[in-house]
Amino acid sequence: MGRFATTVALYEELRPPYPAEFFRNVAQRLSLGKQHSLIDLGTGPGLLALGFAPYVGRIVGVDPEPAMIAAARKAAARASQPLTLIEGRAEDLPADIGSFDVVTIGRALHWMDRDATLGLFERLVAPEGTILVCSSHSAADGRNPWLGEFNQARRFWSEASLWSESGGGERIHRDLAAFFHGTRFHVADAVRVEASHEISVHDLARRVLTFSSSSPDALGDKTDAMLRDVEQRLLPLSRKGSVTEVVVAAAQTLKR
Template identity: 85%
Template sequence: MRNCGRLYPAEFFRTVAQDLSLGKQHALIDLGTGPGLLALGFAPYVGRIVGVDPEPVMIAAAREAAARASRSLTLIESEAEDLPPDIGSFDVVTIGRALHWMDRDATLGLFERLVAPDGTILVCSSHSAADGRNPWLGEYNEARRFWSEASLWSESGSGERTHRDLAVFFRGTRFHVADLIKVETGHEISARDLGRRVLTFSSSSPDVLGDKADAMLRDVEQRLLPLSREGSLTEVVVATAQVVKR
């Protein structure tokens, strides 16, 4: 998918890595890795990397992306909660658009065994700014709604996927939200690549869309072309990492 789904800019990974003093001695596991956006984004800053996802098509996409990036990435097809006890612990556990799907009790138990004593959980989010700086966003979200199964659509009015309240999620545990890292960037992206990004969302993944994927891509591109300059649009992206520590 080239970098059409890569809402997380390089500056985000660099900033987070610097703030956490990440190095090759650190191991990272990405839960709900999808096409490997977080795992591969942090790859230059850590040592061992593991990506976990229950969807075979996403594992395949992550494997292809790792090969294109010439990165070593261990991929496990599994629900995060079903990871074997002998997988070990990690200095960094990343999770993006998957947390709101996961059972709280099972996930907290998973964090207890996955996170090293001095480790960190990064709950990451990246979205197109919804404050008017992306005038094409309304049309894009309408297209996503049209092509997504209604039962899987959980988008807030701002265009950012809703995340759990982490303070509530970790209440009564040994974990707490310690920091918020926020990075804003801007770039040019084609209408076609924005269409292909729709395939990286669980509600409109290739498994969900099936033989409708090509029609979706054509529809999204046609909706966005009138708002573009020769097929190109400017996108302002807001990427955040909520840092959770013991």
């Protein structure tokens, strides 16, 4: 079982969402159309793949976690959207998969081997193609006054778990210019979209379970205690048990 297997049911529902405007803006910036193809590496439940699907023709999602592939397949069926899904590591994709006009990657680059990934991009990205490194996160500029307490609680329970991030697959938020240094790819422009929504402290506590270091598998019998603790920390910062979350969705583009 993979490290994200027990997060599948929660991941799509509880991670900071990509707003529809994000996909529209990126598609307009890149002048995407049905003649274009896109592959999403580390697709998870297909959030990026399905978000971009209306703007391109061929679309492929790749993920090593069987449960994530199953979730993406169900999401594609709900959306009545054709989506080719490949179970396996992106680095192991066969040479005959071809090239793509857009290669997207979200919350996965920090798990991938740099040398293997750079070689993968070299063969996956079409000559005039684009890499999109995407993220969606809570704004950390003070507009989410509950965020500091949430992050403190998440760190506490990650350290309390038996499976810490540093215990196999350390999360490294790489500087893209440094990551692609010495290659033919260069950092181009960025697309940034903000949106806000209401979220309950109950769901914010459950969001802690979507991280591998504090997943249900990692926390085990500490799960209920974690949920209670996070809710108790956040309730004083809420209005009737809910808070406003300002979400920043961003796509950094890289070109040859």
